[in-house]
Amino acid sequence: MIALQANNINKYFYTPDQFQVLKNISFEVNQGEFVSIIGKSGCGKSTLLYILSTMDTDYEGQLQLTQQIVTGNKQDQLAAFRNAHLGFVFQFHYLLPDFTCLRNVMIPALRLGKVSRQQIEHDAYEKLKLLGMADQALKPASKISGGQQQRVAIARALINNPDIIMGDEPTGNLDTRNTAVVFDILQRLCHEEHKTIITVTHDNDFAAKSDRIIEMSDGLIVDQRMR
């Protein structure tokens, strides 16, 4: 089953001068695949990821996620779509520091509002347990280490059981040990829970261990290799 399909995606930057960042990008990702997008700085890989994540809507071409066309949807619809179907992990974890870890994980589910609060709390604990963070659940998000924060961020990305998890340099800010932990978690999610994972990374070791590597250069896909 196809989880993501990008057709002829073009993207321009207009300031300071008109500049084409992405040139006719087309590719597909299957459900349960672990894809890494690599490339040099400025090749457009992050720009592509933000388009794939539906946050950036200013592009040409067509994007299908979980077999729905999302191109052309309104911002509010896209927000609801992200809430239900996508999970995010960013380089700088971006937890809400005023809330506890548990509450940080719960917020997207509370937003979705599909199940009761007790159920959400229970699920959030389960996700934290999965990531080995259950014992830190009630600490404020600002009081735990960077590696731990990133694991809480992954738990948050998982809370609504999304089909696709996207990562923008998810290990970019972590040491080797924590990078390995995060990678293992992502791989486990991919293989055991059949989640689709798309990450942008600089880390070639990280990329080398994923199912597929998409290499970009100057706004074009120059190479795709399966492991």
Add this chain to the structure above:
Amino acid sequence: MTFSINSEIAFTYLLAKKKQTLVASLGVMFGISIYIFMNSLITGTNEYFEKITLSSTPHIRLYRDQEMSKPTMLDGFAGDSTVNLISNPKMVNQDDRIDNPNALIQFLKTNSQVIAISPQITANVFCSNGNVQESGNVSGVNIMEQDRMFDITSTMIAGNIKDLHSNPNGIIIGSGMAKNLSLQLGDNITVTASNGLAQRLRVTGIFRTTIKNVDQTKCYVNITIVQQLLQKDRSYITDVYVNLKDYTQANRIGEQLTALTGYTAETWQSANEQSIAARMIRDMIANSVVITILIVAGFGIYNILNMMIYEKIKEIAILKATGFAGKHVISIFIFQALLIGILGSVAGIIFGWGLSKGSSMIYIGKGNLEYLPISFYVQHYAKGSLFGIVTSFFAGYIPALRASDIDPVEIIRG
């Protein structure tokens, strides 16, 4: 569910920034407490001055006004054969009596708005005790009716108004005149009218209104005394005072009465235009102060929420990335603003009440005003808190709109 998560985030943000929340709430609190205080003070002052005014002026006074001479008589006499002009029309000297006052009073009694009627005659007189003389103004009244209208009883410092009712030759004088003529209860006083006629009367009561002019000149006697002084018959009445259920309606009802009876109706407002003007000016001053304070409080909230949004810009971006739509972000910040508004309103009501209560104990002691006149009306408190919350809402709405427009991509990519 939608409400609960947005409000929960708003609540957590407010708790995380206790100091800012407190400062913003204090701004609202001061705005509302000053609003309440100013309104209570102004209303209290207005009520006090109205009470003073209405203690000597009836709501409506009916009398026959002097008329300009009309050319109709001349037309009738000279006919159309000549052009009849009166080059210098004068006021016609006519009887200023009210025709058949009993019929007029019966008619007024049928009006459901009228609660008190007091027919009277006034005359300028000289009051003398021995060879000391004071000019005065004597009102011939039915004292019981007059008392119902002006509550003379409450101003009496000696004697009882009933004594005038039972003594046809009695007189009630002001404290100023009593002092000037060195009169006491039971003493005799000679009242002389402009035509030279005099009456010797017995002082049955002394009042003190603290309005110097009134205390030195005003006297009440029975109607018949003035009729005798002016050499008029027993049905001679010049004025009918009317009090209404709702004195603010005086102008409207006065017009009706003029149309129905043909007599001129002078309302308390038209008789005291300067105090109405003073009232309007007081209202304006109060309103401008209150509006200024609410605007300042509003800017306070606006500033603090703006700062908060600036600080939380990354978190807002994250919330949007994880599925919060623009409207959710707006409701988070509106909710914060409203919480600040409610907190400030509650504190403002309490502080405003305390301020009013404290000020109502400030001693003035001039005239018959003892303490600063402050009113306590629930509506001022309700309106104050309503204004506070509405101001907070708008002060929060503008930054909230800005927050909802944040593009998460721009913020997250840096």
